[in-house]
Amino acid sequence: MGLFGSLFGGKGESESSSSKIPWVDLKEISQLEEIKANSFNRPQIIFKHSTTCGISRMVLNMFTKDYTLENDQMDFYFLDLQQYRPVSNEVAHQFNVVHQSPQLLIIKDGAVVAHDSHGAITDLKLEIYI
Numbered sequence: 622m623g624l625f626g627s628l629f630g631g632k633g634e635s636e637s638s639s640s641k642i643p644w645v646d647l648k649e650i651s652q653l654e655e656i657k658a659n660s661f662n663r664p665q666i667i668f669k670h671s672t673t674c675g676i677s678r679m680v681l682n683m684f685t686k687d688y689t690l691e692n693d694q695m696d697f698y699f700l701d702l703q704q705y706r707p708v709s710n711e712v713a714h715q716f717n718v719v720h721q722s723p724q725l726l727i728i729k730d731g732a733v734v735a736h737d738s739h740g741a742i743t744d745l746k747l748e749i750y751i
Contacts, residue, residue: 640685643692644668644699650711656698657715660728664695664750668742669709669724671702676739677723683743684725694751 721738
């Protein structure tokens with residue numbers, strides 16, 4: 622794979638498959654109720670990713686590289702914006718955040734306690750939300 626392939630992902634490769642983060646694909650609006658309910662037990666993360674955006678790919682790669690949490694500390698949901706746009710719209714609506722891409726939301730006790738987008742995602746310290 623060439624330089625651009627390694628930066629922006631190869632064809633046919635699932636965006637969330639080659640990662641040490643235990644991603645759960647967010648594909649259904651109904652999963653948002655599960656995320657809210659589970660957020661009372663441990664923090665829930667939603668990563669909104671644009672599969673056609675180089676910046677989104679770069680941020681995802683940096684976020685993955687810097688990931689150090691244990692698998693049971695948080696639940697991580699991966700949302701492919703192009704494929705599941707209605708789900709993305711509902712995330713913005715239910716959690717009262719303006720849609721951005723890439724975007725990371727941290728949900729605790731049924732509400733967003735932190736969110737950021739673009740390069741600022743890598744500045745979020747997930748450990749403080751455990």
